[in-house]
Amino acid sequence: QQQVKQSPQSLIVQKGGISIINCAYENTAFDYFPWYQQFPGKGPALLIAIRPDVSEKKEGRFTISFNKSAKQFSLHIMDSQPGDSATYFCAAIDAYSGAGSYQLTFGKGTKLSVIP
Amino acid sequence: DTEVTQTPKHLVMGMTNKKSLKCEQHMGHRAMYWYKQKAKKPPELMFVYSYEKLSINESVPSRFSPECPNSSLLNLHLHALQPEDSALYLCASSQDSGFSGYNEQFFGPGTRLTVL
Numbered sequence: 001q002q003q004v005k006q007s008p009q010s011l012i013v014q015k016g017g018i019s020i021i022n023c024a025y026e027n028t029a030f031d032y033f034p035w036y037q038q039f040p041g042k043g044p045a046l047l048i049a050i051r052p053d054v055s056e057k058k059e060g061r062f063t064i065s066f067n068k069s070a071k072q073f074s075l076h077i078m079d080s081q082p083g084d085s086a087t088y089f090c091a092a093i094d095a096y097s098g099a100g101s102y103q104l105t106f107g108k109g110t111k112l113s114v115i116p
Numbered sequence: 117d118t119e120v121t122q123t124p125k126h127l128v129m130g131m132t133n134k135k136s137l138k139c140e141q142h143m144g145h146r147a148m149y150w151y152k153q154k155a156k157k158p159p160e161l162m163f164v165y166s167y168e169k170l171s172i173n174e175s176v177p178s179r180f181s182p183e184c185p186n187s188s189l190l191n192l193h194l195h196a197l198q199p200e201d202s203a204l205y206l207c208a209s210s211q212d213s214g215f216s217g218y219n220e221q222f223f224g225p226g227t228r229l230t231v232l
Contacts, residue, residue, distance in 0.1 A: 032218040043206050043223030095218035106158035
């Protein structure tokens with residue numbers, strides 16, 4: 001079963017704090033791991049992504065940490081702001097698998113609320 | 117232009133109606149997608165078009181009929197829907213590099229469909 005397990009389901013963080021969302025996968029064929037951010041009434045938008053040959057990727061306040069041996073990856077949002085309040089989906093894809101290269105496997109999502 | 121547009125934003129239809137959802141992109145992408153998203157759930161892939169040909173159909177009921185008239189347009193024709201088909205329908209597009217790696221999927225804002 002191709003699954004990506006995401007936790008927590010919801011997260012409340014104070015402004016300025018660190019938000020951490022965790023994901024775990026089973027399919028070792030996955031070779032690309034994007035995170036999507038979705039605001040209410042909007043479509044998901046790519047936030048940051050990582051390949052399994054890299055242990056960490058940072059873009060501004062957003063960092064992905066990747067542990068290939070544990071098959072886990074996480075999103076850290078530093079200095080969280082109320083504008084970061086959204087639903088975050090981790091995803092995984094087997095980017096070189098033919099038709100599978102179109103098929104994102106999403107986690108179930110984390111609703112983040114950053115309170116002032 | 118890095119935008120995927122979708123019309124209409126909202127649609128209410130009865131179970132006997134026929135309606136269509138429209139999606140347009142002008143990024144030169146050759147892969148286009150339809151997703152269904154229920155509340156508090158991740159997007160579920162329905163269809164993928166690659167170079168205007170249907171590449172993936174995720175066992176979607178025949179009451180949903182996709183059409184790709186040209187490389188910029190994607191339609192989803194709806195007929196005899198059920199109340200459980202009420203959801204946010206998302207269109208996405210991406211470069212299509214022939215299975216040679218992940219290409220970011222750009223999502224539209226979606227059409228909120230209600231079936232009475």
